[in-house]
Amino acid sequence: MNIAVVVRQVPDLIEPLEIAPSGTEFDFGSASFLLNESDDHALEQALLLKEAHGGHVTVVALDFGDVDNTLYTAAAKGADRIVKIARDDAPPPPRAAAVLYAEAIKPIAPELVLVGVQAHDELDGGVAPFLAAALGMPYVGVIRGVAVGAEPGAVAAFKEFPGAVMARMNVKLPAVLGILGADQPPRYVPVSRIRGAMKTTQFEESAAAAVSSEPLTAIARLYPPAAGSRAEMLSGSETEIASRIVDILAQKGLVK
Amino acid sequence: MAKDVLVLAEVYRDALADVTWELLAAGRTIASATGGQVLALVLGPNGAAHAPALGAADRIMVVDDPRLADYAPGPYVAALQEVTAAEQPRAVLLGATSIGWDVAPLLAARINAPLVTGCKEIQPEGEALRVATSFCGGKMMAEVRVDGAPAICMVLPGSFRPADAAGQAKIEPRKLPSPLEPGAVRFDGWVLPEAGDVDITQQDVLVSVGRGIQQKDNLELAENLAGALGGAVCASRPVIDQGWLPATRQVGKSGMTVKPKFYLALGISGAPEHQEGMKGADLIIAVNTDPQAPIFDIAHYGAEVDVLDLLPALTEAIEAKRG
Ligand SMILES: Cc1cc2nc3c(=O)[nH]c(=O)nc-3n(C[C@H](O)[C@H](O)[C@H](O)COP(=O)(O)OP(=O)(O)OC[C@H]3O[C@@H](n4cnc5c(N)ncnc54)[C@H](O)[C@@H]3O)c2cc1C
Ligand SMILES: Nc1ncnc2c1ncn2[C@@H]1O[C@H](COP(=O)(O)O)[C@@H](O)[C@H]1O
Numbered sequence: 001m002n003i004a005v006v007v008r009q010v011p012d013l014i015e016p017l018e019i020a021p022s023g024t025e026f027d028f029g030s031a032s033f034l035l036n037e038s039d040d041h042a043l044e045q046a047l048l049l050k051e052a053h054g055g056h057v058t059v060v061a062l063d064f065g066d067v068d069n070t071l072y073t074a075a076a077k078g079a080d081r082i083v084k085i086a087r088d089d090a091p092p093p094p095r096a097a098a099v100l101y102a103e104a105i106k107p108i109a110p111e112l113v114l115v116g117v118q119a120h121d122e123l124d125g126g127v128a129p130f131l132a133a134a135l136g137m138p139y140v141g142v143i144r145g146v147a148v149g150a151e152p153g154a155v156a157a158f159k160e161f162p163g164a165v166m167a168r169m170n171v172k173l174p175a176v177l178g179i180l181g182a183d184q185p186p187r188y189v190p191v192s193r194i195r196g197a198m199k200t201t202q203f204e205e206s207a208a209a210a211v212s213s214e215p216l217t218a219i220a221r222l223y224p225p226a227a228g229s230r231a232e233m234l235s236g237s238e239t240e241i242a243s244r245i246v247d248i249l250a251q252k253g254l255v256k
Numbered sequence: 257m258a259k260d261v262l263v264l265a266e267v268y269r270d271a272l273a274d275v276t277w278e279l280l281a282a283g284r285t286i287a288s289a290t291g292g293q294v295l296a297l298v299l300g301p302n303g304a305a306h307a308p309a310l311g312a313a314d315r316i317m318v319v320d321d322p323r324l325a326d327y328a329p330g331p332y333v334a335a336l337q338e339v340t341a342a343e344q345p346r347a348v349l350l351g352a353t354s355i356g357w358d359v360a361p362l363l364a365a366r367i368n369a370p371l372v373t374g375c376k377e378i379q380p381e382g383e384a385l386r387v388a389t390s391f392c393g394g395k396m397m398a399e400v401r402v403d404g405a406p407a408i409c410m411v412l413p414g415s416f417r418p419a420d421a422a423g424q425a426k427i428e429p430r431k432l433p434s435p436l437e438p439g440a441v442r443f444d445g446w447v448l449p450e451a452g453d454v455d456i457t458q459q460d461v462l463v464s465v466g467r468g469i470q471q472k473d474n475l476e477l478a479e480n481l482a483g484a485l486g487g488a489v490c491a492s493r494p495v496i497d498q499g500w501l502p503a504t505r506q507v508g509k510s511g512m513t514v515k516p517k518f519y520l521a522l523g524i525s526g527a528p529e530h531q532e533g534m535k536g537a538d539l540i541i542a543v544n545t546d547p548q549a550p551i552f553d554i555a556h557y558g559a560e561v562d563v564l565d566l567l568p569a570l571t572e573a574i575e576a577k578r579g
Binding site: 011013014016017037041095117118120121122123124125126129130132133134138139140141142144156157158159160161162163164165166167168169170171172175178180181184185216217218219220221222223224225226229230231232233234235238239241242243244245246248249250252254255256 | 396
């Protein structure tokens with residue numbers, strides 16, 4: 001199966017996010033970036049499908065942040081082609097970015113497009129469904145696991161619902177799936193293999209260009225969440241904190 | 257200008273989604289500013305059965321079409337689009353649910369309407385809406401201004417006080433102008449979790465581990481503590497994704513909703529999707545090395561320490577107490 005995967009860089013939330021003086025955007029100067037978690041699962045799912053049923057995997061990304069690292073890692077894991085969309089500045093908002101990804105993906109003519117269902121820095125519901133709309137393909141998201149279906153030209157995608165319940169969705173191809181989890185955790189790849197991939201991988205450049213469009217929403221301000229009722233913090237050594245917790249539990253009759 | 261607010265009253269396995277009454281409340285705030293009405297829309301052959309619970313709406317519309325019997329994005333979006341076009345609402349409110357995550361952006365793309373996810377507050381401001389949304393895993397808020405209509409808003413469950421069901425609304429069966437097409441994505445059956453595992457929804461004490469537990473081997477520390485407390489171990493999504501625990505132990509949006517007497521969150525950041533499943537616990541204690549972690553906003557007590565250091569100390573202290 002010919003599969004395209006979109007991967008995005010997101011700021012690492014371990015570092016506090018700084019708000020720029022404008023108040024409406026982040027100051028990414030001090031941020032570090034990493035691969036969006038659900039995109040990592042989308043890539044893993046694509047590689048698993050390829051290994052089980054043949055075909056090839058093309059990874060598509062906007063040139064931003066540490067994306068080269070991510071792309072060499074993807075190549076080392078087994079991606080066959082890497083397509084990079086050139087950018088002079090930061091990526092456009094997700095809905096506009098989806099149009100760029102669509103332009104880059106059309107020449108690949110994939111049967112299946114896998115994208116992480118969510119990136120934590122998005123405010124408008126994600127690249128995946130907007131990409132489906134831009135490609136004119138059907139879409140279903142919040143997927144954990146994809147199997148090649150009994151029907152030819154279709155896959156079974158497992159859509160998550162509350163209570164660890166899943167709906168098996170029969171999806172006619174071509175289609176875009178919003179992936180939340182792969183059938184297996186994303187594989188580990190040794191650094192030596194990534195170094196090898198750096199020597200041998202050729203990135204292809206996509207000529208996709210942004211079409212300017214009026215944004216439909218505007219960020220008036222960014223702000224840290226108001227600490228309504230913050231937890232009472234227990235301090236001291238581990239032993240002191242442990243004994244405070246035991247006291248709290250004992251008071252409530254939870255340890256006797 | 258458009259005044260009414262359309263609420264998708266989502267049915268999941270024969271019950272209305274809990275977020276429905278929050279959507280009705282949010283809808284009321286927006287609609288009453290300009291004398292508009294709150295319209296509830298139920299999709300599916302058995303839709304009328306849910307109408308009595310939707311009394312907080314002014315009008316209840318039911319689209320009864322066999323293609324809507326089980327969820328599929330094509331027919332759902334088509335039906336919602338038809339009703340939206342006919343009613344011309346100022347806003348369409350959906351829950352940030354598995355269905356909402358498909359339908360809201362697909363509708364927004366079809367009709368080129370503005371979309372905001374993660375909505376926690378929605379206020380009308382003249383003809384515009386001002387929406388407070390949560391993102392970055394609950395670590396950042398954005399105030400978003402939406403000028404166009406309809407504004408499609410995906411509401412985070414747990415953000416609004418649910419509207420109560422007083423009201424006189426009548427059911428309006430809605431006929432669509434043409435039958436719905438099945439679409440390329442079709443529902444093909446439910447896959448239920450395997451029975452036999454501990455039912456975490458029935459436990460008084462839950463020791464819950466997140467990515468901060470770092471390695472599968474460290475789960476044993478949590479098991480020991482749960483044993484000492486007479487509770488069970490559960491987890492956030494990344495731990496389940498690693499295959500370290502079965503899906504029946506996942507707490508949150510796609511996992512279980514739990515309400516134990518004591519929930520100990522160990523190395524869990526407290527993303528909204530996790531909070532959704534546990535914030536009703538009587539007592540929440542969170543342990544996290546990051547003082548900014550959103551879990552501390554809903555925990556009663558917190559400690560900024562390494563879980564791997566605290567776990568053995570806490571197990572020992574419990575055992576000592578019990579003698
Ligand atoms: C549609 C959808 C459904 C979802 N459903 C669910 C769901 O049902 N349940 C769920 O949990 N998530 C769900 N998620 C995922 C959710 O958004 C978060 O990604 C997830 O909850 C994060 O898990 P975490 O807190 O364990 O990991 P992280 O967010 O990575 O947090 C790990 C935390 O551990 C702390 N830490 C690290 N090391 C240590 C240490 N040694 N000691 C103490 N603290 C440490 C860090 O400071 C950090 O705060 C869903 C997402 C989507 C999009
Ligand atoms: N995987 C599929 N996705 C979408 N439509 C399908 C699929 N399989 C069959 N159909 C069509 O759906 C219609 C109803 O099929 P059925 O549900 O089997 O009665 C028929 O016209 C089928 O051709």
